[in-house]
Amino acid sequence: xxxxxxxxxxxxxxxxxxxxxxxxxxxxxxxxxxxxxxxxxxxxxxxxxxxxxxxxxxxxxxxxxxxxxxxxxxxxxxxxxxxxxxxxxxxxxxxxxxxxxxxxxxxxxxxxxxxxxxxxxxxxxxxxxxxxxxxxxxxxxxxxxxxxxxxxxxxxxxxxxxxxxxxxxxxxxxxxxxxxxxxxxxxxxxxxxxxxxxxxxxxxxxxxxxxxxxxxxxxxxxxxxxxxxxxxxxxxxxxxxxxxxxxxxxxxxxxxxxxxxxxxxxxxxxxxxxxxxxxxxxxxxxxxxxxxxxxxxxxxxxxxxxxxxxxxxxxxxxxxxxxxxxxxxxxxxxxxxxxxxxxxxxxxxxxxxxxxxxxxxxxxxxxxxxxxxxxxxxxxxxxxxxxxxxxxxxxxxxxxxxxxxxxxxxxxxxxxxxxxxxxx
Numbered sequence: 001x002x003x004x005x006x007x008x009x010x011x012x013x014x015x016x017x018x019x020x021x022x023x024x025x026x027x028x029x030x031x032x033x034x035x036x037x038x039x040x041x042x043x044x045x046x047x048x049x050x051x052x053x054x055x056x057x058x059x060x061x062x063x064x065x066x067x068x069x070x071x072x073x074x075x076x077x078x079x080x081x082x083x084x085x086x087x088x089x090x091x092x093x094x095x096x097x098x099x100x101x102x103x104x105x106x107x108x109x110x111x112x113x114x115x116x117x118x119x120x121x122x123x124x125x126x127x128x129x130x131x132x133x134x135x136x137x138x139x140x141x142x143x144x145x146x147x148x149x150x151x152x153x154x155x156x157x158x159x160x161x162x163x164x165x166x167x168x169x170x171x172x173x174x175x176x177x178x179x180x181x182x183x184x185x186x187x188x189x190x191x192x193x194x195x196x197x198x199x200x201x202x203x204x205x206x207x208x209x210x211x212x213x214x215x216x217x218x219x220x221x222x223x224x225x226x227x228x229x230x231x232x233x234x235x236x237x238x239x240x241x242x243x244x245x246x247x248x249x250x251x252x253x254x255x256x257x258x259x260x261x262x263x264x265x266x267x268x269x270x271x272x273x274x275x276x277x278x279x280x281x282x283x284x285x286x287x288x289x290x291x292x293x294x295x296x297x298x299x300x301x302x303x304x305x306x307x308x309x310x311x312x313x314x315x316x317x318x319x320x321x322x323x324x325x326x327x328x329x330x331x332x333x334x335x336x337x338x339x340x341x342x343x344x345x346x347x348x349x350x351x352x353x354x355x356x357x358x359x360x361x362x363x364x365x366x367x368x369x370x371x372x373x374x375x376x377x378x379x380x381x382x383x384x385x386x387x388x389x390x391x392x393x394x395x396x397x398x399x400x401x402x403x404x405x406x407x408x409x410x411x412x413x414x415x416x417x418x419x420x421x422x423x424x
Contacts (some may be wrong), residue, residue, distance in 0.1 A: 001028075007036035007059065010085070014042035014065070021046040022070075029053055040064060040079065047071050054078070061085050063099040063123065068108040074100070074115045082123035084156055094156050094283075096276035097125035099149070104129040104275040109170045117146045124154030125285070126161045127185070129275055131168035132195075135177035135203055145182040152188040153257065158283040159190035159213055166275060167197045177201040184208045186242065189257060190284045191215035196273045198222040202231045210239035210306075213259050215286045216321060220267030223292050229269050231297040238263050240307035240317050240347070247313065258313045262321035262350060263304070266333045266377075269295035291328045291371075299335045307347035308387075317347055320377065320398065324352035327369035332376040342386035349398050349418040351375055373402035375420075397423040 006015035015036045016028065021043075027050040033040045040056035040063050043049050047070040056063050056079045063079035066072055079099040096105055099120035103110035110131065120127030127149025133141040144165065152160030162185025167174035178199040184207070185192035192209030194217075195202065202219050209217045217238060223229040240263060247256035270292025277283065304319055311317045319340070323330065351372065358368040377398040384392045399406055399421050406412060412423040 001031040003031070003033040005035050005037070006033075007038035007040065009037045011038060012042055012044070014039035016041040018043045018046040018049055021049065024048065025050065027052070032057070034058055043067075043069050043072055049073070052076055057081055061095045061097040061124065062101055063120070065101045065105060066103055066110065066113060067106045069103065069110045069113050072110070072113045074102070074113075074118060076117040078119045078121070079123070080121040084124045084154060093278050094280055096278065097123070097154065097157065098129050098276070099123035099126070100128045100130065101276070102128070102130035103168070104166070107169075107275070110168065111170050114142045115144050115147065116142050119147070120149040120152070120162075122151045124160060125152070125157045126164050127152045127188070128163045130163070130165055132165040132178055132180040132197070134171060134173045135179040135201065138179060138181045138205070144180065147183045149185045150187045156280070157285070159215070160188050161191040161194050161215065161285055162186070162188040162209070162212070163193045164275065164285065165195045165197065167199050175199055177203065179203040179205070181206040185212065186210045187212070187244065189213040189259060191286055192217050194267070194286050195219045196222050196271070196288060198272060200227065200229045203234070204232070205234045205236060208237040208239070209263070211242040211244065212261065212263070214262050214321070215284060216261075216263045216265045218265040218267040218286065220271070220286070220288055221269045221292075221295060222272040223269055223295065225270060225292050227269070227292060227294060229292070229295040231267070231295070232300065233298070233302065234300040236302045238302055238304045238319075240305070241311050245312065258315055260316040261311060261318070263307070263319050264299070265321040265323060266297045268292070268297075268323055268326055268331055287325055289325055289327075291326060293329055295331045297331065297333045299333065300337055302338045303341070304338060304343065305341035307343045309344040309346045316350060318350045319343060319347060320349040322351045322372060322375045322400070324355070324372065326371050327354070327358050327364065328371050330371050330375050332378065335377065335379040335382065337381045337383070338379070339383040339385070340388065343389065344387055345389040346417045348389050349415070349420050351398075351400055351418060351420045353401065353419060370402070373400040375400040393424060399423060
C-alpha cells in the first residue's frame with residue numbers, strides 16, 4: 001500500500017491514523033507513506049496495533065506518534081525527512097517535533113508499547129522520544145531497543161538529540177530505577193542520547209554513540225533536592241568523528257554542519273523538563289538550570305576511541321565536557337575501568353567556565369557563580385592504547401580551572417587546551 005500527499009497542515013490528522021481503534025488487531029506492514037503536508041502516522045487512544053517494515057518519508061513536524069496506547073508494536077520501520085513547520089519561534093512559541101514521539105506529546109499513559117529495530121533519519125529536535133524499561137530487564141525487554149537515530153538537527157530548537165528516554169508513569173518501578181540499552185545514535189548535532197528521567201537510579205548501558213555534537217552522551221536524574229541518586233553509564237561504545245563527512249557536497253545544496261563535538265557531558269541531578277518544550281528559552285533540550293545538591297555519576301567499563309584533536313573541518317573533537325549552565329553545583333563524576341584508544345592530547349577534555357552573565361541580582365549577586373570551576377572527574381584503573389595524551393596514567397583527576405584553588409594543589413598541572421587541571 002502507498003499513501004501519498006495525505007495528512008493535513010497544522011493538525012493531528014496524519015496520513016495514516018488510528019483513533020479509538022480498540023477492538024480487533026490491526027496491522028500495517030511493508031507500506032509507504034510519503035510526501036504529506038503534516039504527520040505521517042498517528043495512533044491515539046487505540047490498542048492492538050502492529051506497524052512493521054514501513055517507510056514514512058517527508059512529514060512535518062512529527063513523523064510517527066503514539067499516545068494513550070495499549071499493546072502497540074512499532075518494529076523495523078523507517079522515518080525520515082521530518083521537517084519543521086513554517087515559523088521560527090520569534091513569537092515566543094515553537095512547535096512540538098520528533099521523528100518517533102511515543103506517548104510523550106500529551107504525557108498520556110501507555111502500556112505494552114514496543115519500539116524495536118527502527119531508524120530515524122533527518123528530523124528536528126529528536127529521533128526518538130520514548131519511555132524506557134525497568135532495571136534488570138535488558139535481555140528480555142522489547143520496549144525500546146535496537147533502534148538507530150542519525151542526522152538529527154533543528155534550527156529553531158538549536159540542534160537535535162538522537163534519543164530522549166523517560167520514565168513511564170504507568171510503571172511504578174521506574175521511579176526507583178530506569179534503564180536504557182542497546183541503541184545507536186550518530187551525527188546528531190546535540191546529544192546522541194539524553195534523558196531527564198524522574199528516577200532515583202538511572203542506568204545507561206550497551207549503547208553506541210559516535211560523531212555527535214556538543215551535548216554528546218549524558219543523563220540527568222530528575223530527583224528531589226538532596227536525594228542521593230545514582231547514574232551509572234556502563235559498557236557503552238563512545239566514538240569520535242566517523243568517516244562520514246559533515247558537508248557531503250555543499251555545492252549541490254546538501255547539508256553542511258560544522259560544529260564542535262564533545263562526546264560525554266555528565267548531566268547531573270535535579271530539575272525536570274517537559275519532553276516537548278514550546279519556549280525557545282528551553283533549548284537545547286539538555287539545558288536544565290535546576291540543581292540537586294546530592295548524587296553521584298559512575299562511568300564504568302566504557303570503550304572510548306578515535307578522538308584525533310580536530311574534526312576534518314578543523315572544529316574541536318573531545319571526549320569529556322561539562323555542563324555549561326550548572327551555576328550552583330556540579331556533582332563529582334567517577335570513572336572506573338574505562339578503556340581509551342587513540343585519544344590525542346588536545347582531545348581528552350574541554351570544560352566549561354562560569355558565565356559572566358550570571359553576575360546579576362537574580363542569579364548570583366555581583367559575581368558569577370562558580371560551579372563550572374569546581375568540577376571533579378576522578379579516574380581509576382584506566383586503560384590506554386594507541387595514541388594517548390602525554391603522560392597518561394591509570395589513576396588521575398581532571399578538575400576545573402579554578403584560579404583560587406587549582407594552581408595551589410600539589411601534583412596538578414594546567415592543561416590550557418582542556419580549560420582544566422590534570423592531577424595525579
